[in-house]
Amino acid sequence: MLEVAVRRNLRDYTLEAAFNVGSGETFVLIGENGAGKSSLLFLLSGLLSPESGRISIGERALYDGAYGIDVPAEARDIGFVFQNYAIFPHLTVFENVAFGLRRRKVQASEIRSRVEEHLALLSLENLSAVRADQLSGGERQRTALARALVIAPALLLLDEPVSALDAVAQERMRSELRNYVRRADIPCIAVTHSFRDALSLGDRIGVMERGRIVQNGTPDEMRRSGNEFLHQFFCECRQEHGSH
Amino acid sequence: MRGYFQGRKNLYLTIGGGLLITLLLVFIITPIIGLLFRTTPEQFLASLSDPVVWNALVLSLITASLSTLIIIGVGTPVAWINARHRYPGRELVDTLIDLPLVLPPTVAGLALLMAFGRMGLIGGFFYEFGISIAFTTLAVVIAQIFVSLPFYIRQARASFEQLDTTYELAARSLGSTSLPTFFTVILPLVKSGLIAGAIMSFARALGEFGATIMFAGNFQGRTQTMPLAIYTTMQGDLNASITLSVILVLISFVVIALVKYRLRGDVRC
């Protein structure tokens, strides 16, 4: 269980959020640009430090303002897929995916099997030896996913995880991710603009506005609410359904 | 009507541009050709065995290489810190690092003498213990480092600043601490910029004259680098002077070619 209560001054407003995410549960964050969704991910990952609050996974505290605990990002055992993928251009797909394992001093043979398993999972086997700067957008995104998943993290943070993939791949990846999170029994937080992502990935959905989570509930609960933003959000949904 | 004049304008621009480029090339190439025309291959090879030429060549290559290595070792962390971290006085530090760039080399030489000469602030202290800094080969290296350091640091800092910070963030999120991240992710991605900076520093160190002659003096084998030897011998034996100049030109070409060859295979992010 991920327990979060953090506060930090950002440039235009103060980010203040408190929520929990159960193991095997995916919490989807939606909201306007600049609402603080990505910042929240950075706070959880340890790449940005809160000013006060507490972040913990089970018994393990990642951050506690009261006790001066601030575990550095390198030691938090998280998998982070960035919005711009941040794939290392000078390394091959294989080396990119293997990066986290190498840092953890995993045995070479184990690296090989785990990396190949995840390459297959994301349909990247044929690109294993290709240098990352030669990849298309979708291939980069899949590499980023593989790289984050292969290290079997304790917390998964996804910033627009499937946006660059084609419709079929998106469908497949959403269900893969959902299954992965359930099987690994870890908490997962995903930021997205896509209502399909929100509906199919999210066990719970959180709406962020100027640094605060103004609504938090299951997809059904959200649909029934009167929020203007949500209305538009789900309006597309109805239109889509209509066009089928 | 308009189309007609557009065409003419393009023609003029093309001719003008071509003329400009030709003029520029002539300007650069003529002195070099002039140099080559004043010697013959036999004279050149004979000069190579002249101790003045040989001493200067070896001294220059060794000192410039040493200086460049030190500059890379010291300059890279400094450039990195200044690129990524904000601290009080950072702008002042940057300005001071750039100072040797605008300082006339002779002034730099005099300043170094005032600091490290045996009557100098720091040099005087060392002299008490019998350690001479000025007028030694060490002084040559110091002078070279002083004038070339800014070339490398500016380039390195620019390269680091241009590097997308998310690479480091991604590496950290995957468990990579600062030093491994620097060597496995950051360095490979800025490699071409750093090398270019090092080349510029090396070239500047190799061509350094004013500060060297003031601070290290002019003594064959110990402090007489190629530029100093060219200047000294030009006033007596033009042949040696021309040979050294031709060598320096050749080295420059080789250096540029090496850089271009290396950079060709590098990352395009």
Next chain:
Amino acid sequence: MKFSHFTLIIIVLIATILFAGCAGEQAKPEQTDLTVFAAASLTGALTDIAMEYETMHPDVRIITNFDGSQALRTQIEQGADADVFLSANTKQLYALRDQGLMENATIGLFAKNKLAVIVPASNPAGITTPQDLAQPGTRLVIGTKDVPVGDYARQILKKMGNDTAYGSTYTTSVLNNVMSEETTVTGVVAKVQLGEADAGIVYETDITPDNRDKFTMIAIPDKYNVIAEYPAGVVKTTGNKEEAIRFIAYLKSEQGKAILAKYGFALP
């Protein structure tokens, strides 16, 4: 149409500026510029002489270029604009003469000089005689072998080495103590003045009333010393031959000799 009008105006403007610049650089039609290339050791004396000459001849402006005589010779060889050449030894000027670059009829000696050892007033190495120069660890500065003061210094050291009073190892010992070779005598003086050198071999004339308190001069006995002979000559490519000849005549006149003597030069 507008574009080419614009370009034309720009071209005319640039041309005007360039020509105006050129015109501004030249001397007023009545004034003659006389360029004198002189050995560095003549700096003090020649500046005075130039001032006197200009006062006497208001239509003449003297432009001086002080440097090592060997450097000046190279510049003249490569086509530098000089009217008069004053060298610190005959070797450099005669070299130009042998290449046909001088007006041979105008060549003649106008001054003489001797060399001396100087040490900083504080005398950190405790040098009192020329023999002391051979002491190991002495930081000595002399001229390069091409600059007259360096050439003369080596001649002197050789003469000393041939004399039993100094011993056969003297020359090499002293040359081993050389810390730096300067391309002009002013460089030698500067290094001693800064206190960086323990001693330097320069001309007697380099000790002036202005810097007397910064140095101690150690005389070199006449039997080892060289007489530095300073020739003057008009450069063949001069555009002001008469004026150049007049200037050299002034050098050799009573007034010129007086100024040279004031600075310590001997007269031929």
